[in-house]
Amino acid sequence: MKVIELRNLYFSYNDRVVLEDINLAVEEGEYLALIGPNGSGKTTLVKLILGLMPPVCGEVLVFGTPLRQFRDWHRLGYVPQRAVLNNGFPVTVREAAAAGRFSRVGLCRNLKREDWEAVEEALEMVGLLSLQHKPLPELSGGQLQRVFIARALAGQPDILILDEPQAGLDDRYLYNFYCLLKRLKEERGITVFIVSHDIGEIGSWADRIICLNKKLLYQGTPREVLNPSKLKDVYGMNLYAAN
Amino acid sequence: MDMLHYDFMVRALIAGLITGLICPALGVFLVLRRYSFMADTLAHISLAGVAFGLLIGVAAEFSPLLTLLVAIIGALVVDHLRVRSRLSADALLALVMSGGLALAVVFFGLSRRGALDITSYLFGSLMTVSAADLWLILIVGAAVLLFLIALAKELYFICSDEEAARVSGLPVDLLNRIFIFLVAMTVAVSLRVVGTLLVGALMVIPVLTSLIVGRSFRQVFFLSLVLGVFSSLLGLTASYQFGLAAGGCVVLVALAFFIVSYLIKQFLILFKKRYVVKNE
Numbered sequence: 001m002k003v004i005e006l007r008n009l010y011f012s013y014n015d016r017v018v019l020e021d022i023n024l025a026v027e028e029g030e031y032l033a034l035i036g037p038n039g040s041g042k043t044t045l046v047k048l049i050l051g052l053m054p055p056v057c058g059e060v061l062v063f064g065t066p067l068r069q070f071r072d073w074h075r076l077g078y079v080p081q082r083a084v085l086n087n088g089f090p091v092t093v094r095e096a097a098a099a100g101r102f103s104r105v106g107l108c109r110n111l112k113r114e115d116w117e118a119v120e121e122a123l124e125m126v127g128l129l130s131l132q133h134k135p136l137p138e139l140s141g142g143q144l145q146r147v148f149i150a151r152a153l154a155g156q157p158d159i160l161i162l163d164e165p166q167a168g169l170d171d172r173y174l175y176n177f178y179c180l181l182k183r184l185k186e187e188r189g190i191t192v193f194i195v196s197h198d199i200g201e202i203g204s205w206a207d208r209i210i211c212l213n214k215k216l217l218y219q220g221t222p223r224e225v226l227n228p229s230k231l232k233d234v235y236g237m238n239l240y241a242a243n
Numbered sequence: 244m245d246m247l248h249y250d251f252m253v254r255a256l257i258a259g260l261i262t263g264l265i266c267p268a269l270g271v272f273l274v275l276r277r278y279s280f281m282a283d284t285l286a287h288i289s290l291a292g293v294a295f296g297l298l299i300g301v302a303a304e305f306s307p308l309l310t311l312l313v314a315i316i317g318a319l320v321v322d323h324l325r326v327r328s329r330l331s332a333d334a335l336l337a338l339v340m341s342g343g344l345a346l347a348v349v350f351f352g353l354s355r356r357g358a359l360d361i362t363s364y365l366f367g368s369l370m371t372v373s374a375a376d377l378w379l380i381l382i383v384g385a386a387v388l389l390f391l392i393a394l395a396k397e398l399y400f401i402c403s404d405e406e407a408a409r410v411s412g413l414p415v416d417l418l419n420r421i422f423i424f425l426v427a428m429t430v431a432v433s434l435r436v437v438g439t440l441l442v443g444a445l446m447v448i449p450v451l452t453s454l455i456v457g458r459s460f461r462q463v464f465f466l467s468l469v470l471g472v473f474s475s476l477l478g479l480t481a482s483y484q485f486g487l488a489a490g491g492c493v494v495l496v497a498l499a500f501f502i503v504s505y506l507i508k509q510f511l512i513l514f515k516k517r518y519v520v521k522n523e
Contacts, residue, residue: 050410073412080406089275091403092459099400103411108393135458155411 001028002064003159003191004049009058011044018044020215022058026159031185031192033206035199037235040213042195043081046163049193050078062159074103077157079149079165081195090135093147097123097132100151122153125180127173142170149177153184159191160184166198178205199226199239246483254377255369255436255479255489261384262433262445263475263493267467268391269426270446274454276402280336281321281423283443285430287343288317290439292431293364294350304375311379311431317343318427322420367438367490369482380432387425398422399460436479438490448497449474455504470500 004026011019018041026032036042047053049060051067060067063075077100100122101115111119123129126146136144145168152160160181169177182205184190196202203209203222211218211225211234218225218234231239246252266282273281292313296306317339324335351361363371372380391398401408401415409415433442449470450463457463478493485492 052406052409071412073410076410078407078410080404088454089403090454090457090459090463095460096403099396099404099407100411102396102400103413107397107413110396133459151407 002026003028003062004193005059005061005064006045006049007059007061009045009048009060010056011041011048011053012056018214019048019055022212022216024210024216024219026191026193028158028191029185029189031181031205031207032194032210033202033208034193034195034210034212035197035202035234036212038197040234042212043163045212046161046195049161050076074155075158077152077155077160079145079152079160079162081163081165082167088137090137092133092135093123093128093139093150094119094132096136096147097128097150097154100154104155118156119150119154122150125153126150127176140170141168142173145169146173146177157190159193162192162194164195164197166196166201174201181205199231246480251370251372252483254372254374256476258372258377258380258436259475259479259489259493260472261380262429262436263472264468265384265387265429266433266442266445267449267471268464269387269422269429270450270471271453271464271467272398272402272422273426274447274450275399278332278336279447280333280340280443281426282430282446284321284336284340284343285314285317285427286434286439286442287340287347289314289343289427289431289434290364291317291343291346291350293434294347294354298350298354303373307373307376307379307432307435310434311428314427314431315424318423322423326416362488363438364434365438365440365490366488367434367436367441367493369479369489372435376432376435380435383425383428383432387429390421390425394418395464436475436489437493438488441490441494444494445471445475445497448494448501452497452501452504455501455508470497474500 002025006022006024009019009022010017022045034042034045044053048055049062051060051070062070063072098111098116098119101111101119105111105115120129120132123132126149128143128146128150131139131143136147139147145165149165166174166177178201181192181194185192194202194206203226206222208219209222209225210216211230213234218230228238270282273279289310292310293306295313296309301309321335321339324330324339325332328335330338397413397418400411401413401418405415430442433445437445449467452470453463453466457466474497475493478496479489481487481496482489482492
């Protein structure tokens with residue numbers, strides 16, 4: 001089953017075309033990585049999939065439903081590009097992660113015991129359960145990023161969309177993070193859609209790699225895509241992925 | 244306690260109790276979103292509404308309603324500009340705030356009223372809370388509390404991460420609009436007690452104090468309410484005892500709480516640092 005489908009998608013900011021004729025289908029249970037240089041439209045593509053911006057033309061289908069009619073938002077988990085904390089609010093790790101549960105609980109309803117259990121389980125997965133009562137301003141950047149991953153997991157989504165989550169994570173945790181994604185895919189059948197600039201590491205984890213630079217240039221298994229000549233086409237310079 | 248023998252004082256205290264509760268309750272979300280100046284902006288627009296009422300000679304009972312209406316129109320303008328224009332939040336609020344104040348000054352001038360009228364609106368007064376005002380305050384207070392009881396968790400999510408809230412399927416635009424309406428109404432009805440220039444302070448200062456003390460969002464929220472109510476009631480009592488402007492007294496009490504919390508916190512930090520260094 002196709003969980004995400006993009007048909008002839010175009011997007012432009014004013015007169016600058018950012019995405020051109022994007023066609024893509026993501027299969028259920030797939031681990032898909034989107035790579036491309038800065039400014040290639042990766043984040044824009046994610047925002048179109050999530051309905052945060054309307055495409056200029058083309059169509060986005062999620063679980064076979066056009067985005068306009070889509071209502072099951074709890075089935076999507078989203079980890080934004082940079083976990084920003086713009087105020088000194090002492091929101092606790094637990095409170096922040098609980099927000100990911102709201103769409104399952106529904107408007108005007110309180111979180112029940114099973115909801116809090118899901119929140120705790122999500123915190124456990126990212127290794128933050130012991131810090132659950134700590135206020136966010138006291139966390140490191142990497143820990144903060146993990147809170148936002150936990151928030152996405154707390155809703156127990158079927159698709160997890162992550163926009164360069166590696167940026168904030170510290171090296172020590174990065175390996176665990178990739179293992180976690182793999183585990184989610186294998187044990188729960190979650191579809192993983194990750195935007196990555198880490199072309200070396202991602203090749204050893206993802207099932208399929210997609211290269212974007214305004215257009216979808218290449219897609220295929222890491223072995224097919226991550227070769228010097230194709231990467232040169234995408235990035236416009238010589239690059240060697242380490243695997 | 245002899246102040247309770249006067250009807251006007253009982254009205255002022257009830258009004259103070261409610262505004263002390265709902266101002267910081269909404270203020271928490273304004274501060275969380277870095278829109279602390281929103282309340283001030285809407286207050287200046289409301290003042291233009293008051294002045295307009297004086298100018299066209301609206302009957303005293305309807306004046307609060309007119310103020311409310313103007314505040315809501317102002318809120319709509321702010322919200323429209325927030326979404327559509329590329330102005331940053333502070334620039335946008337400065338623009339609308341000065342516009343509101345300019346209108347108010349001109350309307351006051353045209354209506355040829357004495358300075359006394361204006362002062363009571365600028366700084367609040369115990370004497371000006373009429374029975375009609377009180378009813379309006381009660382209604383707005385009930386609306387705000389009901390909204391927060393039902394939707395506080397959604398509002399928290401939107402104010403802390405609007406994009407993620409959208410992705411989770413929340414009706415973000417609708418809730419934003421209701422929220423901004425409630426802020427406008429709260430500001431408009433609180434004017435009579437604390438005054439235009441200081442209503443923003445009642446929305447923000449108790450929250451800032453709670454931020455120093457609180458260790459979770461929940462704590463900050465409830466502590467803000469407690470501090471707001473205490474500041475309001477103590478301030479109004481002081482205003483009665485010493486014959487001073489109500490708004491000034493309320494805000495000074497709120498500020499006193501802030502300063503004490505700040506000093507204690509700084510002292511504790513210093514003490515902790517010394518302790519850590521000594522034990523290294």
